[in-house]
Amino acid sequence: MTDTQTVDAVLSVEDLSMEYRVGNEWKKAIRGVSFDIPRGKTFGLVGESGCGKSTIAMALMHYLPRNGRITGGTIRMGGRDITKLSDRELRELRVHRLSMVYQDPMTSLNPSIRIGRQVEEVFELLDEPADMVADLTLAVLQQVKIADPESVMRRYPHQLSGGMLQRVVIAMAIASRPELLILDEPTTGLDATVEAEVLDLVTSLRDEVGTSVLFISHSLAVIRKMCEVTGVLYAGRMVASGPTEQIFTDPRHPYTVGLLRCLPGTAGVQGRQTLDTIPGFLPPLGAELPGCVYVDRCAIVQDICRTEEPDLLEVGPGRFSRCHFHELAPDLPRNEPVESTAVAPGDVLLSIRGASKTFHQDGKPVHALVDVNLDIKQGETLALVGESGSGKSTLAKIILGIHVPDEGTMITLDGVEVPPAVADRDDVQFHALQMVFQNPDSALNRRHSIRRIIGRAVEILKPDANVKVRVDELMASVRVGTQLLSVKPRQLSGGLKQRVAIARAFAGSPMVVVCDEPTSALDVSVQAAILNLLSELQHNERVSYLFISHDLSVVQYVADRVAVLYLGRIMEVGTSKRIFSGPYHPYTEALLSASPEHDDGRRIRLEGEIPSASQPPPGCVFQTRCHRKIGEICETVEPPLVEAESGYEIRCHIPVDELGRLQATT
């Protein structure tokens, strides 16, 4: 895309190279990247962590960390090179023409200043007349669709939810009506329903304000939904670029092909076949890469790839691929053989009856979980789905004994009642119930070696085993080389850490493993490998999973059955096939509609946020946000959870047939 005349670009990056200093060495991070952001359009930058997305964003804003420098290339905006501007000109540029929104809104806002004041400051910087500032602030907050902006202006950041804060940050970013808005993972960490709203907002603001957008994300689904043009980054190199739809439907670079194949959505098969993965790892920062940057992981690599770096070859109108053999890319051989890892579920293993949990907050009861009944069969995966605050994690913690449930809750494992508190449980129950956590950084003791972490679990959970033999066996089953036993977790990549955490959970041959968002902190290629590993372990050991995830495509891939929770109540439970094919509970319908993978044009957006569990709405708890509310009955009578079909239960006043008819027409 060096040919800039054909596109009306708001910003052109040409041959940008950057380095970071690590110790006393300068290491290459960005290796000659060029792209144009077309005016009025959204340009997506996608790639896995460490490939340089955020580094490029920082370069565009010219916010370089102290150990970073630009070593070559130009960033042109309105005919001027950003890399050569003086400090004063840069400030001018950032105030008027460029804005950026970061991932975590909490760190972008000052915790001790009221929201209103922080937004007003932006207008003061823009030299708006003092008597106009308050009105402009109100207007911009309305523009980002904040309900009741007056009261939001009087609050402090910690009093608002993540989605609300991100709206405030976006309001501040568009206040100057910038020519270019840079969004760096703006919805990572938000619930899917909130993410959908924020993404809608970005699209509508782009058209209203007439700005162009650079959208950075690791999520292929979000990029596909948001961007007209996309660039795929790998190891600081742009390996493919072009119109988004074409990149996704007809990828022409082995990396893009590999990434897309890692997505569970594209496997799409029930009966669960192994996902394809990408072998190997991203080359380290500063590595010397004389040939193609992707050689070490490419399945169609040839000798020329090792010695000669391919150019960005035009493979179609406006489409480029940096691959010598781009015409072979779509037929990339699989890295993983196709195997079915489906398990036929056995008898009921874990049974939960009448599970409730009431927390007390300032003396007021908060009903986090209300009368939940669930069964998990041997070898089965039951997924829990719902927004944050729906009670998924509370339920998992009750099963594990970390939270002690209310009186009347009964959990039985293999027909034996399990004591509510983990401290009262016996060895058999410790072996049987284990957990894989979301964040492996937090789950592994960073001062202990891998050998010690897994070894200790073996000593305790499998006392008869020879520790060394069993540790080696576990390392082999999670495919981590035993040479890594002596290292500390910090020296491992995220995926390897999660494998170690899985090995630990499997030390004592567990019966039920709770997986709490086990892949949401990982890149897609790593996610695919971890999902394959979990399926394989389930296949070999006939273990049951309670799988918590906000990613519906992952749930659809792994789950045999799905329970949808809202405000601590089960709204719908049934086989994965039944839940995902509909007719849906209105809440499930909204969740599906919000999920970027399932976006099929229908837009059901949940209004506002999940209500507080300390004051649940009267009647059906979902009625305040329900788009299919039928009337007074929803506000007064809580619908019971009824078995509408064999093995399928739903909590709604609308009969299932009627829901089916309604959903077929909209």
Place this chain on the structure above:
Amino acid sequence: MTIASVSRSQRRAQLARSLTFWVGGMMTLIWIVFAIFGDFVTPYDPQGTPTDILNRLAPPSSEHLMGTDSLGRDVLSRLLAGARQVLIIAPLATLIGTIAGTALGLTTGYFGGWVDEIASRILDAFLSIPLIITAMLVLAALGPTTAGVILVIGLVFTPIIARTVRASTLSEARLDYVTAAKLRGEGPLHIMFIEILPNVMGPIIVEFTVRLGYAIFTTLALSFLGFGGDPSVPDWGQSISDHYVFLSGDVWWPTLFPALAIASLVVGVNLLADAIAQVFET
């Protein structure tokens, strides 16, 4: 959540580059050498001889570089020998306080709830009484022996260190590796000392070095006030307290030199503490 993960070798390298660390280290090391070998390098017997009394309060001269004190003993010799007393008491006291404080902090931080409530309120009450007053009260009751001084200073430091360790433990106890340990049925002692303790060593080491400076000061303040243990042992605090009355008679040397010794040791230890704290906090 970002979890600090700086390796030990990185920390060591950072310390080795720190000027503060080297200056503080040298100042402290000199006094440690005197504390160990003081007996061999003192020009005179620090305890004095019966004839010294004839040469009392002699100003600095080539014979007595720092003059003599009110009993005619060589000030320099007593200064060098005096390092031993404080460098035995202060580190031992700090060590006792750190160990007790760590155990207490881990327990209150890990268990939380009413254990924490009760212990924290008692510690708060304890901390509201000035340190020296508490120490004097206990020493008055126990009698001022060296072991008593060590114990008392250790005791008054315990709640301060416990508070720091408790705060670090609170945030560690929320991490999932602690949950994982509970899920395999580990007991609280294992979780506190094997799982959590290695992860809160940073703040404990920092607290130890900072407290060491305070301990030196407290030791000398107590001996100045007459609670210094064995009165026959050379001691900087006691030297000052014995001689500050002579300041009005222009006899400054038996007071000034021990005071400078105290200052150099405390500054040295505090520089060390600063350097170490910086390494652990970045």
